[in-house]
Amino acid sequence: TIPRGVCYSQYPEITSSAQRHDYKREFDSDLRTYKQLCAEIDDINDELNKLSRELDMLNEGTSKYQAVAEEFNRLKDLKR
Numbered sequence: 001t002i003p004r005g006v007c008y009s010q011y012p013e014i015t016s017s018a019q020r021h022d023y024k025r026e027f028d029s030d031l032r033t034y035k036q037l038c039a040e041i042d043d044i045n046d047e048l049n050k051l052s053r054e055l056d057m058l059n060e061g062t063s064k065y066q067a068v069a070e071e072f073n074r075l076k077d078l079k080r
Contacts, residue, residue: 044075
């Protein structure tokens, strides 16, 4: 049981403005990276949707279908 009035955190207490500045700089950098990755995933999802619609309109046995299916699977694997 946690004693009353005691707060536990997975992060250490910030004890100086320099430490706060360092954490903020690291957070901002990580946030930029996160947003870039989200944008890349959004682009991949858009392309997957486009390819899926294209596959629905193609005949399965054709070389065009095979090429689109391969690109679809390549992009799907990128998301993993």
